[in-house]
Ligand code: SF4
């Protein structure tokens with residue numbers, strides 16, 4: 001062992017002592033994530049408020065951690081939650097299992113399931129970390145209506161999927177330039 005080997009061992013220690021100290025002031029100052037950070041999931045809605053989830057379970061099959069549980073239900077004309085035949089009657093994500101890989105959102109055929117930048121997913125109760133559909137659903141925006149209700153964008157399915165988003169966009173532009181517009185009549 002050389003004369004300076006013992007001192008060399010402290011090289012990292014000494015070089016670190018003179019570096020700028022990084023102190024996170026969390027939770028008072030929350031860190032801004034990268035735009036595509038994989039945080040808490042969200043179940044999205046169509047512009048009239050109906051749910052995009054069709055209960056197909058593809059997200060659950062894609063999940064390597066077995067963190068998603070879905071049970072589909074049948075829509076009826078009297079009780080419609082999504083534009084298709086089926087909707088997600090029960091939807092749960094277990095954040096004790098989720099590893100944030102994003103495979104579920106890649107598998108979703110309707111872009112119902114996406115991930116937000118919200119990263120505060122800690123809790124002292126295991127049960128509270130199983131998020132149900134009500135906690136995962138996107139909030140109702142102005143002009144949206146709480147399901148169940150009929151499809152309200154256009155005259156038929158073609159209108160709903162092709163023209164619906166454009167109608168909603170025009171509505172948003174109109175909303176920002178005037179007080180209010182009622183989409184329910186025009187959209188039926
Ligand atoms: S992000 Fe990955 S681990 Fe989490 S629910 Fe989706 S597929 Fe499963």
Ligand code: SF4
Pocket residue numbers: 052053054055056057058059060070088107108109110111112113
């Ligand atoms: S979130 Fe997407 S993939 Fe999962 S059940 Fe609903 S429609 Fe299917």
